[in-house]
Amino acid sequence: MKKPSNYLISIIVVMLMSNIAFADNCDWSTIKTMPNLDYEYSPALHLCVGNLVESVKTKDAQINDLNAAIQLKDLAIAKADQRTQLWQTTADNEQDRLSKIESSQKTNDFWYFTLGVVAAIGTGWMASRLMHP
Numbered sequence: 001m002k003k004p005s006n007y008l009i010s011i012i013v014v015m016l017m018s019n020i021a022f023a024d025n026c027d028w029s030t031i032k033t034m035p036n037l038d039y040e041y042s043p044a045l046h047l048c049v050g051n052l053v054e055s056v057k058t059k060d061a062q063i064n065d066l067n068a069a070i071q072l073k074d075l076a077i078a079k080a081d082q083r084t085q086l087w088q089t090t091a092d093n094e095q096d097r098l099s100k101i102e103s104s105q106k107t108n109d110f111w112y113f114t115l116g117v118v119a120a121i122g123t124g125w126m127a128s129r130l131m132h133p
Contacts, residue, residue: 026048031041041049 026045028045030045031039034040
């Protein structure tokens, strides 16, 4: 796969910065460690964590959609290149065919002229033989 474009990188940076900005609205210092190594935090922090988790899921879906769009773009470019190559090959083949047809036409014209001259000479010779037996 090709390197990601600057556009994609800037979108990802904006998405990550939005998570950081959203996380700054929460007071993370109020989290307490329990004796059983669990954590206790307020309902407001629980809401902040839930929002961050949902935001990450949304961002992951957006990144997957953007990656799919980039793959489709790359496929479209590849198909366009293939169509261009096919057109070029067809144009070259048609040009070769026209050249062969022109060459054959010139050869045919030469033989028609030669046969016409031979027929005229033959007709004259036969006419002279009939007139002067």
